[in-house]
Amino acid sequence: MILLVNPLPSSLAPFPERLSLSLGSLASFLPAGMAEIFYDNGDQGLFLSKAESFEFIGFTGMTYQARRALALASAVKKRFPEKRTVFGGVHASLNPGILLENPELDFVISGEGEEPLLSLLSGNPDHPGIYRIREGKVSGKPAGPHPDITKFPIINRKLIPDQGIFYDQAFSERAAIVMFSRGCVGTCTFCASPAMFGRNPRYRTPEQAVEELKYLSSELGISNFAIEDDNFLSDGEFASFFIHQMQKSGLGIRFRINCRLENLSFGILLHLKKIGLCKITLGIEQIDPLILRHLGKSLDQKKLAEALSWCDKLGILAALLLIAGAPGETRESLRLVSEWVSGLNPSGGYDFQILQPHPGHRIAEICRKTGKILTTDTDDFFSDNITFLPAGFDDPAEFRNLVREVSGKPVKIAGVQEKPFLEQLREKGAETLVINPADYSSSDFNLVTTHWQGSERCSSGLSIIKCRDYGGIEYNFQIKDAASISGFFLHGRFASHPMGFPKGERYSSEIKVILNGVEVSRQVFKSIHTTGEYLRISIYRPGALKEGLNTLRLEVPKDSRLKNGLSIFCKPLNRFFEPYEMPLILEILR
DSSP: OEEEEOOOTTTSSSSSOOOHHHHHHHHHHSTTEEEEEOOOOOHHHHHHHHHHOOOOOEOOOOGGHHHHHHHHHHHHHHHTTOOEEESSSSSHHHHHHTTSSSSOOOOOOOOOHHHHHHHTTTTTTSSTTTTEEETEEEEEEESSSSOGGSSOOOOOOGGGGGGEEEEEETTEEEEEEEEEOOOOOOOOTOHHHHHHOOSSSSOHHHHHHHHHHHHHHHHHOOOOOOOOOSSSTSSHHHHHHHHHHHHHTTOOEEEEEEEOOGGOOHHHHHHHHTTTTEEEEEEEEOOOOOHHHHHOOOOOOHHHHHHHHHHHTTTOOEEEEEESTTTTTHHHHHHHHHHHHHHOOTOOOOOEEOOOOOOTTTTHHHHHEEEEOOOOOGGGSTEEEEOEEEEEEEEHHHHHHHHHHHHOOEEETTTTTOOHHHHHHHHHTTTTEETTTTSSSSOOOOOEEEEEOOTBOOOOEEEEEEEEEEEEEEEEEEESSGOOOOOOEEEEEEEOOTOOOOOOOOEEEEEEEEEEEEEEEEEEEEOTTTOOOOEEEEEOOOSSSSSEEEEEEEOOOOTTTOOEEEEEEEEEGGGGGGOOOOEEEEEEEO
């Protein structure tokens, strides 16, 4: 028997855990009762008590889970030397030999793990894809032909925490993750999928795909599905038969897909819309030709504009994914792609990911030739953490600030810890008055939601006060020696509050800043998830602050052209976001 472990991500990462369908697939493929899944929660004692009754302990993981996996494997070996440890998944597939330098690991599985793991547990450690140390050297054969996934069973959701269901911003409801294919024809240099699944996509049958959706809809009461295939439309024949089977089934669901631009047509989008498609996500990455070549990509901007117009016409959200900090990146390329995608204003918004030169990956070699990799610590290689500095940038802080400006994300630099803003202000000797955003005195918004300690819908980033549509929220505070005040700055982290936080000008909100009944400033709050946008609002109006009780009102006017609500961010929900902690701060000038 084997205990399959999903280790916690790096303690530096902005997310508390990583949902893994892969362990569910492994456990469902193995004979009944042979495997159990354990989600690491940081309690090593609990893990060891669970591991005691298993012969094999298996770990999966991305790069940012590797250190924790090795720490757990070491703890197992110290307590139970006879246990056999196995490491699989993306990081293992990229670095099988390097991982085996760690004496706490007995085996590493590269590539898809179902068949090699079954072979190993059945007493055959020589199956292709299994590596181990023999006579002091790494021994093993590369993974064999990719398996026929039509022979794999439906994943037993009872084996997965929360049954693989999560709150999905695309639907503003709970959704289930599903996958109907493995592999992608793309030649992207930054993607780890080929190391796991190869470049020849393999699909389950359309009948199997629809049956799984029907089963999950019936058994779990779920009608929203995130289809996480690398490129759902890679095989046109599969897509056509899937549409046909869905039409026959009469299944009323909503779903979103990932796809590539070259596979889109108005006809396929129209048919998919009729069976429930509500959103597509396209990996565009960049517009600069040199950077696109480094990334193994190309872009037909005319086709993209056409595809976005199709989606607008059909009422399908279209989201674009871009990469910041790629080889060849310059100050100009970052600004140009930001202006370009903002001008496109895609209906599903857009998101910048920070390029990660994962150890063992092809992109790491390209990065070494075109800039500087800033760290070798596996804990650092996660989204929103800068680990690569392109040539032409000498100051990592300058690059970080530029990426923050372009992406609107809480980007950090590997190995650099920043202080919270309030602490920085006080070190400079500034006079400050702090207002807790949760302590509002009144509000006439349609709906005010407080995610203050985190929740299913707010488990990372900063805690948040969310105000829907239009209205105002008010705060009372006391001022002393008002006559000597010449002005003040209002500091805070703000955003609008559209459903799902899509990006684009249409999702912003116009805001009035009203002090003691007098409008003192007008702002536009953008749609920025997780941390909002830091704003410093300058007020130099004589007598704006009065002695004693004052009232600050932030208002989205009912007659505004942009009235997508208001968000105020404050407390960090995990370690990554500590530098972004920011209550409402009045910096008093005398």
